[in-house]
Amino acid sequence: NAGVMQNPRHLVRRRGQEARLRCSPMKGHSHVYWYRQLPEEGLKFMVYLQKENIIDESGMPKERFSAEFPKEGPSILRIQQVVRGDSAAYFCASSLLTGLSNEQFFGPGTRLTVL
């Protein structure tokens, strides 16, 4: 049973370009979470999605960032017109259920570097 998959693992972009980060949850998981982690810092929640729905995007910057989880295919975190401050590790996690008793399984992350 494959775990959470993220690609690319490393992504380099120049300022102003677009970054697309992909996440395939564990098989059978329909809940996906995106987190951002700056170097030597904690995990900051960005967005929570279920299939075709954004449930909570309270941690997502209002501009340039968007996320989707289509009926078919991976979840996508999209960052438009990247700036140097977007450089970070972006982790995706998935869970089987939401509610009181669910653990989140994390992918290996995408390390984004903005030049």
Added chain:
Amino acid sequence: GQQVMQIPQYQHVQEGEDFTTYCNSSTTLSNIQWYKQRPGGHPVFLIQLVKSGEVKKQKRLTFQFGEAKKNSSLHITATQTTDVGTYFCAGRASGGGYNKLIFGAGTRLAVHP
């Protein structure tokens, strides 16, 4: 909004010494989870605590959930070099409906042989 604070930020120990990290929430939690992230790796789930005053053990790791369900601790007995990494607590606020996990900033553990 809900905040989860974790101390200390860093801890350096000699191999064989004990280690404890503490987690405090500004609000009552329905449950708390602990994760470990090795250097360069991704967070890995360790355990979840749900009941007030709950204590769980995993070999040399002891996890506690406070009586008021607002704080938690992770204690490692006789640390080993394999314990190196950052330990995060993550709390879920109590109440109905969806409640996202709020992660603490983590405690980075260094173990010197």
